[in-house]
Amino acid sequence: MLSKNDSPRILVLITQQKFSGKAAQMLRENGVSLLFSANAEGTAPTEMLDIQGFGNTEKNILLAAVSRPAAGVLLRKLLKELRLGTANTGIAFTLPLSGVSNLVLQLTRPQSAGGTVPERKEDAHMSESEYTMIAAIVNQGYSGEVMNAARAVGAVGGSVLHSRGIGANDAVNSWGFNLQDEKEIVIIVTEKESKLAIMQAIGENCGLKSEAKGIVIAIPVEDALGLV
């Protein structure tokens, strides 16, 4: 059993596509070898902008497995190089893990990422455990409703991932395709204080009783930056 402090972290960076390439390059140069990316969509700041077509923006989500000390260093580097925290850049945060393949452990040994960084220093831009990540999984087309509900109780913004839901029984149609329903995953990183209110608001407006058939979860965030 590995202690919490020694375990690897998942570094998540949600940003515009042009920054994402730069960030991936930087992470690679710092020895990060487990790096994944996915397309996402930034949510529109207002409903009006969305209807006018100027709301949603293309985003990219980068996931990197890093050791704990490297996580702090890399977050600070990202802050400096991408100027996270200024308007329209993006956010980065780390998520704890509760189990990994041995491979991940091997590849995230402190010496293989970010060099030797024994001590983590507190940073003005970085605050420990003030944030949480809420994820709402809803039917296709309801991410707007989720954001409406979340904004009303204090959420600032979110990102949408398009995905497919896999039910208990795989539906295979007569043509031999595995059919999976389209789902949207809305990710909102927010202060811990507003977590409950946002989750409740999403549950009430887009819960299983609604057409959105939403499920809401929250995952603890260790460090976060880029949130205004």
Place this chain on the structure above:
Amino acid sequence: MNSKLRAKVKESVMAVLPITLIVLFISTFLVPLNIASASMFFFGAVLLIVGMGMFQLGAEMAMSPLGEGIGVQMSKSRRLLLVMLCSLALGIIITVAEPDLQVLSNQVPGIPNPVLIWTVAIGVGLFLAAAILRIIRHVDLSILLAVFYAAVLIISFFVPGDFLAVAFDSGGVTTGPITVPFIMALGVGLSAVRGDKGAAEDSFGLVALSSIGPILSVLILGCFYSPKEAVFGEQIGENVETVKDLMVVFTRELPHYAGEVALSILPIVAVFAIFQLCFHRYQRRQRLRVCVGFAYTYVGLILFLTGVNVGFAPVGSLIGSGLADSSKKWLLIPIGMLIGYFIVKAEPAIQILDHQVQTVTDGLIPAKSMNRCLSIGVSVSVGLAMLRIITGLDIRWIILPGYVLALVMSRLVPRIFVGIAFDSGGVASGPMTSTFLLPLCIGACETLGGNVMTDAFGAVALVALTPLIAIQIMGLSYRIKLARQEKLAPAPVMPADIDEIVEIEEW
């Protein structure tokens, strides 16, 4: 400024500016244009930039969600016959209304317009249905392409030469700015709910098959009708002296295109209404968004078509004849290649294709590489078109080996590149090609005293051909690179415990 708006403005400026600068260069140093034509050209370019931006945004907001939605419902359906009938109907509806087809029907000699339009539309419908049947029945795209193109090439021997070029042109032309975004999105929707490995590959290939339909149907018509003298829009020099004259010329043409574009968008709006009534896919906000999107598409296309037809077409013709007239007629080839390189970027549907390729392949094929590849491809094709005009080379000598090469390559490159390559052929030849490039060729051809029917036409067919090869070369080099990497770096020896699970203290 809103960041999205800024990105769109930048995108459309970058698309139209290069070709504008080239024309400025040519008109300064090689073919002196009178100030009237030049001012019309530059005003047209402004309309193009605005129209292009609005069109892109509108297509993204309206056409894509609609196409995707219909694709998803088709994938979920269990009734094969219904799906086939729907795709046949969709293919016919979107093609009958395509503004490019109206232009083509006026250019094709000897066939009554309604006969041609309906034959082409039914051709697109049948091939769209075939493309969807292919996905459902898991048939390899390259096999179908080989069969259909073999049929096309065989029939082409029984068709008079005058007809041949026009038939191939029709394939490129009918997949225009309305059809392409819709069919592309349909492909994405069809594979959106599938969890299997081939889903991403199957998002492409619909446009590819749909553009064979018109070629085949026009060729078959060519066996029954005898060609007469070509009728193409005469480019009359406008008498523009004041700014007021300029505005008058453009505003006079505007209503004409407003009507034409309305005709082509209304059927799709109707499809949206029927689809929404049957399946209730779109929420309130999405419905509003789609409606606004249709409005953007409408206004954007009107501005684009007016700009390109009024501002660009006459200049294309003038430059063509001007270059051919000078003692340096061989300059036509390099200048044509230069124009070809930059003209693709200004095709409205190209960015939609690039973007979709980047999204579906998750960045494996970046939009930039697509763009460069298409630019090189079209550049070569315009060079070849100019060579044909100067030498009068039979189009068969280029088309036959070209398609044979493309088909052979389709067996060698990774599958996803086949769909993308053959789709891009139809996408690359849009309104910009038929209103700027074609007049350029016609202008050059008339001045050199060649046969316009056989020499100038066929330019579009070449523009639709070379991207197939260019993109498959990219696919081939990608495959070679992968193989080399594997050779250089053999799979590392994994320690035995690599898959063991390490538990971490709970949080």
